[in-house]
Amino acid sequence: MRWTPWAAGLVLMLGTVPAAGQPKAAEPRRSEATVVARAQVPARPAVADVVDALARVVRFKEVEISPDGARVAWIETVPSEDESRPTRHRIQVVELAHPEAPPVRIAAASEAGFHEEEGLAWSPDGRQLAFLSDAEKEDQPQLYVADVVGGNVRKLTSLTGQVSNPRWSPDGRAIALLVIEGAEDIKGPMGPAARETGVVEEEPAVRRIAVVGVADGRYRVVSPAGLFVHEYAWSPDGQRFAVTAAPPPGDANWWVAQLSTVSVATGATQVLYKPTLQITEPTWSPDGRSVAFIQGLMSDEGVNGGDVFIVPAKGGKARNVTPGLKASPTHLFWLAPGRLLFAATAGSDSAVAEVEPERGTISVLWRGPERIAASSYNVNLSLARDGVKSALVRETFTQPPEIYAGPLGKWTALTRRNEGVKSPAGPARSLTWKSDGWEVQGWLVAPPSVPAGTRAPMITVVHGGPAGVITQGFHAQTLVLASQGYYVFLPNARGSFGQGEAFVEANRRDFGYGDLRDVLAGVDAVLASEPVDGNRLGITGWSYGGFMTMWAVTQTQRFRAAVAGAGIANWQSYYGTNQIDTWMLPYFGASVYDEPEVYARSSPMNFVKQVRTPTLVLHGERDAEVPVSQGREFYKALKTLGVKTQLVVYPDEGHSFRKPAHSRDRYARIVGWFDTYLAPTPAKVDAAKR
Numbered sequence: 204m205r206w207t208p209w210a211a212g213l214v215l216m217l218g219t220v221p222a223a224g225q226p227k228a229a230e231p232r233r234s235e236a237t238v239v240a241r242a243q244v245p246a247r248p249a250v251a252d253v254v255d256a257l258a259r260v261v262r263f264k265e266v267e268i269s270p271d272g273a274r275v276a277w278i279e280t281v282p283s284e285d286e287s288r289p290t291r292h293r294i295q296v297v298e299l300a301h302p303e304a305p306p307v308r309i310a311a312a313s314e315a316g317f318h319e320e321e322g323l324a325w326s327p328d329g330r331q332l333a334f335l336s337d338a339e340k341e342d343q344p345q346l347y348v349a350d351v352v353g354g355n356v357r358k359l360t361s362l363t364g365q366v367s368n369p370r371w372s373p374d375g376r377a378i379a380l381l382v383i384e385g386a387e388d389i390k391g392p393m394g395p396a397a398r399e400t401g402v403v404e405e406e407p408a409v410r411r412i413a414v415v416g417v418a419d420g421r422y423r424v425v426s427p428a429g430l431f432v433h434e435y436a437w438s439p440d441g442q443r444f445a446v447t448a449a450p451p452p453g454d455a456n457w458w459v460a461q462l463s464t465v466s467v468a469t470g471a472t473q474v475l476y477k478p479t480l481q482i483t484e485p486t487w488s489p490d491g492r493s494v495a496f497i498q499g500l501m502s503d504e505g506v507n508g509g510d511v512f513i514v515p516a517k518g519g520k521a522r523n524v525t526p527g528l529k530a531s532p533t534h535l536f537w538l539a540p541g542r543l544l545f546a547a548t549a550g551s552d553s554a555v556a557e558v559e560p561e562r563g564t565i566s567v568l569w570r571g572p573e574r575i576a577a578s579s580y581n582v583n584l585s586l587a588r589d590g591v592k593s594a595l596v597r598e599t600f601t602q603p604p605e606i607y608a609g610p611l612g613k614w615t616a617l618t619r620r621n622e623g624v625k626s627p628a629g630p631a632r633s634l635t636w637k638s639d640g641w642e643v644q645g646w647l648v649a650p651p652s653v654p655a656g657t658r659a660p661m662i663t664v665v666h667g668g669p670a671g672v673i674t675q676g677f678h679a680q681t682l683v684l685a686s687q688g689y690y691v692f693l694p695n696a697r698g699s700f701g702q703g704e705a706f707v708e709a710n711r712r713d714f715g716y717g718d719l720r721d722v723l724a725g726v727d728a729v730l731a732s733e734p735v736d737g738n739r740l741g742i743t744g745w746s747y748g749g750f751m752t753m754w755a756v757t758q759t760q761r762f763r764a765a766v767a768g769a770g771i772a773n774w775q776s777y778y779g780t781n782q783i784d785t786w787m788l789p790y791f792g793a794s795v796y797d798e799p800e801v802y803a804r805s806s807p808m809n810f811v812k813q814v815r816t817p818t819l820v821l822h823g824e825r826d827a828e829v830p831v832s833q834g835r836e837f838y839k840a841l842k843t844l845g846v847k848t849q850l851v852v853y854p855d856e857g858h859s860f861r862k863p864a865h866s867r868d869r870y871a872r873i874v875g876w877f878d879t880y881l882a883p884t885p886a887k888v889d890a891a892k893r
Contacts, residue, residue: 250874253627253686254867257679258282260603261620264292265321268594268608269329272587274298274351275594275608275617276309276323276332291317294334296351297617299592299608306617309349311336311356319344324369324378331417333369333378346380346415359420365410368434373441375417381432382413382424395825395857407431407451412444412465426465427472433457433504435465436485438516442467445475445485445494445516454827457481457504458785462496462514476514476521480789483507486535488543492516493560495535495543498523500707502670502747502786506580507533508700508707511545513560524563530554531672531700531707533581538590544568546575546582548672548701551633551644553582555611569612572633573599574676582674599675600631600648600682626677627651628685636728638721641709644701645694645725646673648685653734660739660881661690663726663762667746669698669718669790670707680870687874689881690735696721712792714774714805715754722751723759738763739881743873745769746829746858750807753837756818757810764880765818766873769829769858772811772837774802782827811840817847819876821869823856849876 262280269275279293295306309332311318319342322335330352335344339358346360346369360366365383372379412426412435426432426446431453435446444465449456462476462485475494476482481501485494494516499509508531514521525532530549537543541561547554554570575584575595584595591610594617598604603621607614629649635642653659662684666673673693684691695701696718698710710718730737741764744752749770756765771777778784778795788794795802803809818841822834831852838850851872853865860866 247688248627248686250683250687250870253683254679254870256624256627257682259621260624260677261618263596263604263606263618265323266585266594266596266606267323267325268585268587268592269325270327270588271329272299272589272592273329274325275585275606276325276351277594277606277618278320278323279620281317292320293317294320294323294332296332297608302608302615302617307351309334309351309356311338311345311347311358322367322369324371326371327373327375331375333371335366335369346378348378348417359415359417360422362422365408370435370437372414372437373439377414377416379425379435379437379444380413380415381410381435383408383410384424395823395827395855395861408453409451410453412446414467425467425470427470430463430465430472431456433460434483434485436487438464438487439489439491443516445487447482447485447496452782455783455785458789462494464494464516473518475516475518476512480509482512483509484533484535486537486543487516488513488537488540488560490540495537495560497532497535497545499531499704500670500711500789502668502790506668506671507531508548508670508672510704511535511543511558513543524558524560525565526563527703528565529703530556531703533700534583536586536590538586538588542590544586544590546584548582548674550701551646551674553674555584571612572675573597573602574674580671598677600628600646600677601626603677626682628682628691629653631675634725634728634732636725638697638724639717641697641706641721642702643694643696643721643725645692645696646675647729647733648681648691648693649733650685650688650690658734658736658739659688659690660741660877660883661692661726661729661735662741662743662877663692663694663722665694665696665722665742665744665748665751666699667744667748669710669714669747670700671747672700674701683870683874684877687878689741689877690729690733692725692729694722694725696725711790712801714790715751715758715807716805719751719755719758722755723761726761736883737761739883741765741877741881743768747771749829753807753818754805756814756816757807758813760815762816764877765816766821766876767818767834767837768821768869769823769826770807770820770833770837771829772806772833772840773808774806775799776836777829777833778802780830780832808836808840811837812844814841814844814846817876817880819872820848820850821872822850822852823858823860824852824854825856826858828858847880 264278266277276296281291294309297306318338320336324333332349337344344366349356364385368381370379413424430448431451432448435444447460449460463474482496482498484497495513497509511525512521530547532545532547534546544557553575555568557566594608596604603624606618629651631648635644681691742762743766745768749767752767753770820834820838822831841848
């Protein structure tokens with residue numbers, strides 16, 4: 204199930220006007236309690252004003268340093284006035300020898316305007332930059348190559364279908380791509396699902412590796428037709444690819460993908476490793492004798508975490524070279540035979556470490572309490588060939604993102620795009636607490652101010668996954684909620700990355716039990732140390748966080764208000780209706796047909812008569828990962844049982860929202876719902892005065 208941080212992609216979409224055809228968001232009660240409470244604290248800014256300020260924040264989609272460490276390229280996400288495409292992308296390149304010089308714009312088209320661009324890839328000599336752009340036709344990317352020295356940009360492909368992940372061959376003569384030919388309308392598991400009517404006979408799409416000649420644009424498909432390729436890497440001699448792949452459908456079968464090699468010349472495939480859990484990041488040793496990868500319990504493709512393994516390239520036994528590591532590696536960089544580096548989430552920090560492949564000795568090269576990234580979800584950075592020079596995005600809860608470059612841990616800023624942008628929230632801090640013998644970590648972000656002698660309400664935000672993690676970052680949802688006078692509590696309960704594989708696996712066959720105990724113990728830890736009103740607690744989340752919200756209100760009365768987004772109400776009915784059911788097998792240990800009682804044990808619907816908490820239910824109409832029927836099932840039960848509730852279904856949306864009007868409406872409803880049900884009573888206000 205997709206880990207969906209609400210911050211991602213929503214900064215530019217929030218407003219206060221409900222979407223057309225939707226009922227108005229809940230309004231705060233204009234009671235005496237509300238008036239008295241507002242008199243005690245500084246006037247809070249309007250949600251729309253906060254979002255307008257956040258809309259000026261420039262986001263960075265990708266950053267790549269050239270292999271020789273001479274140049275850094277990145278993609279900026281620039282706001283747009285077009286409601287159908289609220290952002291545009293802009294590729295920039297800086298010469299590190301002259302970092303003070305203005306960056307050079309790399310564009311696929313000469314006309315003004317911005318296009319959807321991604322997939323930055325430097326040539327081995329660092330003189331050419333490959334990228335994907337839909338400059339020729341909207342939503343149809345093609346492969347381009349820019350000569351960053353001469354300034355020439357060439358289009359190499361004229362494809363119809365999905366195109367992604369360009370990678371240069373070691374000799375620089377070819378570029379490989381992942382392609383789904385003819386699949387213009389495939390949106391992926393996060394997008395709106397295709398409508399199915401009539402006789403449903405699924406013809407799964409297949410993503411294959413194709414190779415394009417740089418000089419002549421000659422195109423050929425390499426990998427076999429029966430293999431859906433998720434990730435790939437060129438071997439050092441350019442003769443093979445290491446791939447993570449499985450039979451289609453790709454959206455579902457990533458969880459059973461195997462590690463294989465594919466011949467570049469013939470497409471012949473050899474399986475190297477059949478994993479016990481999920482695998483990602485296939486990475487060749489420089490001598491071509493071994494392949495490293497990350498294996499762990501991962502609930503979402505592209506959200507990485509686990510241990511680092513190595514397997515011989517000719518086949519053989521895989522070795523775990525980081526057993527017992529109290530961190531979650533996310534990306535690999537094999538720079539020399541004895542130098543295998545990895546980026547990781549380590550507790551509350553981001554980190555870069557080196558493991559000696561033969562002995563497993565680990566050295567921490569850098570660790571810091573911040574988010575470092577070159578992608579949306581994972582701790583990552585871009586490394587030059589020497590393993591010293593690097594480029595990355597750095598951000599915290601109070602500092603907006605910027606591009607940095609330099610030796611590891613000694614970075615200097617290349618951009619000041621967000622200079623002057625201030626966080627609308629108060630200070631943030633990491634906290635840890637004990638729960639069932641585990642040490643659990645989380646974050647607490649304060650509102651801008653809490654007057655002496657008063658206590659503020661708090662909203663607990665449970666992340667999705669469950670294998671995900673909240674790290675520092677200039678997250679829109681957190682900042683918006685804090686700006687409205689709420690403490691925001693972000694627990695990384697068991698099942699989360701950051702504290703090693705045992706912690707990630709600690710919620711298997713136990714959804715909602717141990718992880719909820721972790722969340723509630725964290726709430727107690729906050730109440731013991733911060734001026735939080737224990738009678739004004741809310742809870743929210745999306746995807747797995749939506750399930751945890753539904754589950755929490757069936758198990759406890761501690762929360763006075765809840766907002767469940769794309770949540771799972773019934774694991775039994777969910778199993779047969781979602782389009783990515785394979786993810787559930789490693790978590791539940793068996794299918795719902797073999798062990799239905801395990802699924803029933805964690806289903807909120809089986810405890811729904813215990814709910815008293817007003818609960819807002821939000822869902823996308825065409826969600827393939829969590830069908831809207833889950834939201835309807837929970838809402839109907841609450842309505843029947845007399846619990847205050849509302850269901851909002853957003854037309855044509857999937858698991859991740861694409862329409863700005865819907866995202867604005869969603870934020871307005873969330874804030875309005877909590878304002879309504881977490882307002883203080885007159886008695887509590889009087890007590891606070893005394």
